[in-house]
Amino acid sequence: MRVLVVEDEPDLLASLLQAVREDGYAADGAADGEEGLYKAESFEYDAVVLDIMLPGIAGWEVLRRLRKSKATPVLLLTARDTVRDRVRGLDGGADDYLVKPFDVEELLARLRALIRRSASQAQPTLRIGPVEIDTAARTVSLHGREVVLTAREYSLVEYLALHQGKVVTRTALYEHLFDENESSLSNLLDVHVSNIRKKLGHEFITTRRGHGYCVESTE
Numbered sequence: 104m105r106v107l108v109v110e111d112e113p114d115l116l117a118s119l120l121q122a123v124r125e126d127g128y129a130a131d132g133a134a135d136g137e138e139g140l141y142k143a144e145s146f147e148y149d150a151v152v153l154d155i156m157l158p159g160i161a162g163w164e165v166l167r168r169l170r171k172s173k174a175t176p177v178l179l180l181t182a183r184d185t186v187r188d189r190v191r192g193l194d195g196g197a198d199d200y201l202v203k204p205f206d207v208e209e210l211l212a213r214l215r216a217l218i219r220r221s222a223s224q225a226q227p228t229l230r231i232g233p234v235e236i237d238t239a240a241r242t243v244s245l246h247g248r249e250v251v252l253t254a255r256e257y258s259l260v261e262y263l264a265l266h267q268g269k270v271v272t273r274t275a276l277y278e279h280l281f282d283e284n285e286s287s288l289s290n291l292l293d294v295h296v297s298n299i300r301k302k303l304g305h306e307f308i309t310t311r312r313g314h315g316y317c318v319e320s321t322e
């Protein structure tokens with residue numbers, strides 16, 4: 104999963120990016136509304152964390168313009184909790200709303216919920232045959248026994264499982280699993296897939312030649 108954080112306070116931006124990355128996401132940052140809008144429109148993010156009070160283009164305007172082309176889930180950050188701001192945010196197409204100062208654990212929990220909802224997955228646990236994925240704890244088990252995955256392997260498994268039954272292209276995986284600073288070596292994805300198959304069974308991920316990868320739905 105790849106998240107964009109738009110926040111003009113440098114310390115807060117850095118700490119949010121760190122927290123989001125430690126939670127296993129690829130994450131890009133933007134320090135003002137213009138850069139935030141450009142990135143949100145240019146890349147396929149799974150969620151955007153958007154501060155309202157930004158220099159240049161304000162968060163409200165970023166949201167309004169983004170909604171003309173994209174339905175990316177947006178979590179608004181605001182310094183004040185007023186009913187008017189909340190209504191304006193939700194009416195403007197925001198998916199959630201958090202008032203500063205907030206606990207970073209709450210931000211991460213809300214992000215996970217937003218990403219699940221956008222994949223039409225209300226339950227935090229996904230089941231694919233003998234494999235169970237707990238998206239809240241970010242753990243995976245096979246036949247009831249926990250399997251240790253690297254952060255990147257987990258992200259790949261979760262992304263495919265959230266899109267189970269659909270073929271996910273390599274391009275989409277690169278866009279959703281790597282941030283802008285990472286080099287995307289073309290064989291890296293195959294290495295991760297190969298390692299996941301060793302841990303969760305070869306049949307867990309199907310290769311669709313020329314198209315991408317698929318986790319078949321078993322429900």
Ligand code: CA
Binds near residue numbers: 111112154155157
């Ligand atoms: Ca701000």
